Amino acid sequence: MSTFKFPPSITSRPVYGTLEPRSGKHHLMIADAEGAEALFDLVEKDPDLIAHAHIMYFPAADDTGYAEKLKAFSPSKLYVGPSYSAAVPRLRRILQDAHMGLQVYLAGTEGLMGQAMSEATNAGIPHTAIQTEHRGSVARRMQCVHCKGITENVVTDPFTCSHCGLNLFVRDHYSRRIAAFQGVCVDAEDPGNVPPKRELYS
Amino acid sequence: MSAGTNKIGVVVTDIVPLNELVTRFKFERADGGLLPTFSGGAHTVIEMKDGETTRLNPYSLMSDPADRHAYTISVRRDDAGRGGSLFLHKNVRIGDEMVISYPVNLFALDLRAHKHLMIAGGIGITPFLAQIKQLSATNGRFELHYACRNQALGSYVDDLTTAHPNNVHVYFDDDGQALDLENLLDGQPLGTHIYICGPKGMINWVRDTAERLGWPREAVHYEEFLAPQSGKPFTVKLAKSDLEFEVGEHQSLLEAIEAAGVDAPYLCRGGACGQCETDVLEADGEILHRDHWLEDDEKESGKKIMPCVSRFEGRIIVLDR
Numbered sequence: 043m044s045t046f047k048f049p050p051s052i053t054s055r056p057v058y059g060t061l062e063p064r065s066g067k068h069h070l071m072i073a074d075a076e077g078a079e080a081l082f083d084l085v086e087k088d089p090d091l092i093a094h095a096h097i098m099y100f101p102a103a104d105d106t107g108y109a110e111k112l113k114a115f116s117p118s119k120l121y122v123g124p125s126y127s128a129a130v131p132r133l134r135r136i137l138q139d140a141h142m143g144l145q146v147y148l149a150g151t152e153g154l155m156g157q158a159m160s161e162a163t164n165a166g167i168p169h170t171a172i173q174t175e176h177r178g179s180v181a182r183r184m185q186c187v188h189c190k191g192i193t194e195n196v197v198t199d200p201f202t203c204s205h206c207g208l209n210l211f212v213r214d215h216y217s218r219r220i221a222a223f224q225g226v227c228v229d230a231e232d233p234g235n236v237p238p239k240r241e242l243y244s
Numbered sequence: 245m246s247a248g249t250n251k252i253g254v255v256v257t258d259i260v261p262l263n264e265l266v267t268r269f270k271f272e273r274a275d276g277g278l279l280p281t282f283s284g285g286a287h288t289v290i291e292m293k294d295g296e297t298t299r300l301n302p303y304s305l306m307s308d309p310a311d312r313h314a315y316t317i318s319v320r321r322d323d324a325g326r327g328g329s330l331f332l333h334k335n336v337r338i339g340d341e342m343v344i345s346y347p348v349n350l351f352a353l354d355l356r357a358h359k360h361l362m363i364a365g366g367i368g369i370t371p372f373l374a375q376i377k378q379l380s381a382t383n384g385r386f387e388l389h390y391a392c393r394n395q396a397l398g399s400y401v402d403d404l405t406t407a408h409p410n411n412v413h414v415y416f417d418d419d420g421q422a423l424d425l426e427n428l429l430d431g432q433p434l435g436t437h438i439y440i441c442g443p444k445g446m447i448n449w450v451r452d453t454a455e456r457l458g459w460p461r462e463a464v465h466y467e468e469f470l471a472p473q474s475g476k477p478f479t480v481k482l483a484k485s486d487l488e489f490e491v492g493e494h495q496s497l498l499e500a501i502e503a504a505g506v507d508a509p510y511l512c513r514g515g516a517c518g519q520c521e522t523d524v525l526e527a528d529g530e531i532l533h534r535d536h537w538l539e540d541d542e543k544e545s546g547k548k549i550m551p552c553v554s555r556f557e558g559r560i561i562v563l564d565r
């Protein structure tokens with residue numbers, strides 16, 4: 043099962059729901075890895091969506107057939123790409139040409155949903171109108187509050203900033219603008235005194 | 245006490261009849277100073293001393309929000325109303341001193357919008373006049389669709405079409421012109437917000453159409469002030485203030501509470517803002533809910549009332565005030 047129930051936290055931390063079909067002429071669905079399962083569930087609730095759906099999908103390296111299954115649905119448009127970051131210009135173009143009434147559905151990892159959410163809100167969709175459903179890895183996209191560098195796929199707390207090398211504590215404090223959680227130096231007072239690494243939510 | 249109940253003493257410095265029904269009033273500060281700034285969509289509450297009764301009616305500010313020397317409002321005469329608009333039309337003269345409230349905005353532009361799509365019906369044009377001035381000063385992108393009965397009753401039609409020939413579209417009902425709403429909404433660029441001010445039917449029509457077409461609720465804004473309606477007199481008891489009195493036929497419950505000397509909260513006086521919400525401790529009779537603030541289950545519970553527009557029919561109602 044690809045779902046994980048996040049424990050309650052501070053209000054800054056995003057919360058995710060379950061994708062529900064909404065009325066509208068166009069539906070943009072963006073998912074990575076196991077996020078595909080949330081799209082399968084969505085389409086099962088309303089099979090008519092698929093004829094007006096534009097799907098952008100980023101399979102995991104070891105994809106076990108999700109991409110094939112999405113293709114079999116024959117959505118109005120399907121793009122399967124190697125990475126979200128490589129697809130950003132494409133997404134911006136889609137949003138630029140889109141009209142009000144477009145429904146946006148995001149599914150998969152927090153990093154993917156957060157970044158796609160920030161593109162969609164920049165394009166003018168109120169963030170509360172964008173649906174999200176978490177599936178798969180609990181890895182986080184972290185910003186180092188000291189050097190501002192982003193480290194993707196953080197799965198341990200603390201972790202080492204991939205830009206400046208500081209030991210960072212994983213916070214639930216989240217920035218919607220840059221779609222990342224904040225990492226703060228864990229041994230600033232007593233350099234070298236770093237607590238043992240633990241896997242997130244272990 | 246709420247923000248909107250801060251008062252300003254003003255003098256009426258101009259009165260301009262625009263057409264058969266609508267007259268414009270201009271107010272300047274009695275002490276000669278500057279008025280507070282406001283944002284497009286704000287209203288002020290005007291105090292009207294009509295013999296024994298004091299009426300407080302909200303009117304949208306239509307002047308340039310950047311102009312602090314004067315406020316202007318446009319008032320449509322409502323011959324069937326309780327008399328606020330008739331009082332302004334008939335009794336108020338240039339040079340009169342009046343009291344108005346600080347501006348309050350319950351219909352502000354969402355400045356995150358990439359485009360503002362305004363839909364006005366009749367006198368509902370007034371908040372847009374201020375919003376358009378605000379947007380023009382900041383190069384904001386807007387489009388106004390304005391429906392009115394005919395050329396003669398179309399307040400500000402000429403001003404608007406002259407100043408903004410490409411952004412203003414006017415529809416005269418008498419000429420059979422109608423807004424093709426479905427087509428207008430379909431195809432608006434992402435980031436468009438809708439603003440509606442006009443009769444209830446128009447507001448519902450636009451909201452329903454937008455919802456059906458998949459517009460997010462957060463991108464649809466509307467303003468509808470309800471005028472309090474007359475009704476059977478009834479008795480009210482205020483538990484905290486330990487007062488009991490009668491609410492007259494043409495008085496609202498809020499006006500009666502104020503007349504009894506109790507300082508009750510309010511902002512819009514039109515059932516929209518929620519500020520006046522009051523707990524009902526006892527009610528021997530039926531509450532006539534007329535606001536669009538309370539949820540249906542709250543209305544049914546009989547435990548809440550919005551005294552600015554709602555009334556009561558029965559022996560006595562006891563409020564926690």
Ligand code: FES
Pocket residue numbers: 509510511512513514515516517518519520521535537550551552553
């Ligand atoms: S004063 Fe705004 S709802 Fe009553």
